[in-house]
Amino acid sequence: MKNLVTLLSGLMFGLGLLLSGMANPAKVQNFLDLFGTWDPSLAFVMGGAIAVTMPGFWLVTRRTKPFFNDVFHLPTRTDFDARLITGAAIFGVGWGLGGFCPGPAMTALPLAAEGTLIFVATMLTGMAASKYVLQRRDNHV
Amino acid sequence: METEFTPLLSLLGGGLIGASAVLLMATLGRIAGISGILSRMLPPTGKDQSLPQGLIFLIGLLLAAPIWIAINGQAPLQSVSKNLPLLALAGALVGFGSVWGNGCTSGHGVCGISRLSGRSIVATLTFMSTGFIAVLLLRHFFGG
Numbered sequence: 001m002k003n004l005v006t007l008l009s010g011l012m013f014g015l016g017l018l019l020s021g022m023a024n025p026a027k028v029q030n031f032l033d034l035f036g037t038w039d040p041s042l043a044f045v046m047g048g049a050i051a052v053t054m055p056g057f058w059l060v061t062r063r064t065k066p067f068f069n070d071v072f073h074l075p076t077r078t079d080f081d082a083r084l085i086t087g088a089a090i091f092g093v094g095w096g097l098g099g100f101c102p103g104p105a106m107t108a109l110p111l112a113a114e115g116t117l118i119f120v121a122t123m124l125t126g127m128a129a130s131k132y133v134l135q136r137r138d139n140h141v
Numbered sequence: 142m143e144t145e146f147t148p149l150l151s152l153l154g155g156g157l158i159g160a161s162a163v164l165l166m167a168t169l170g171r172i173a174g175i176s177g178i179l180s181r182m183l184p185p186t187g188k189d190q191s192l193p194q195g196l197i198f199l200i201g202l203l204l205a206a207p208i209w210i211a212i213n214g215q216a217p218l219q220s221v222s223k224n225l226p227l228l229a230l231a232g233a234l235v236g237f238g239s240v241w242g243n244g245c246t247s248g249h250g251v252c253g254i255s256r257l258s259g260r261s262i263v264a265t266l267t268f269m270s271t272g273f274i275a276v277l278l279l280r281h282f283f284g285g
Contacts, residue, residue: 087242
């Protein structure tokens, strides 16, 4: 049951990205292209998602625990460190240049466009590299 | 390249993404952050061990396009750049940056903002800004 719900959750996420047009990098880049072929659709995707998650999260986290787990794993940090800003800034540059972020890239992967295959390969490498650097850094403090 | 403004479909698709995130929170108590789900499966593994549920979620995500094609009889509209070195660079930056900054569009942009997390709001404003600058330079100064 737990596995089935998780699978369904991943499937809904992917279908949502396809339906909203966000698995198309041109649409994402057009959202960021305010002075060119601007397409405000992405704002509607975020709006639609947040309109569901904001009341939804509030409602489900009123329970003492999730249905298939012992605790809610919610981020608790509230500080603004340089790492957060630097990471988000680097992420944004890549997002703008490619029009892909991790969810849409994985959703578009089976469509097997050459650019998507390359993007996913370097994205996974970049993630592993980032983890490696962070782990080394933390071990040397 | 121009794309059609799709307010209704985008709103509906967004709602589906939101419903998926709420489902994941209700059942596993986890944030639907795709960069986190992916990176936890990658080496080097440390304290945060890889989650089998992450892999199952990913399989669901990968099944979406084939199921879409089965239902609609055609592939979803998509236009991916043919500039492969550019996409290689973009992928590396997205991968490195999302782990370094603890999240991407889903974790910070949707889930974090919904929880009114200050960190996520700052992260989202930051990547929107640098994304805007990247597209501005790419399209209007380098004619990409």
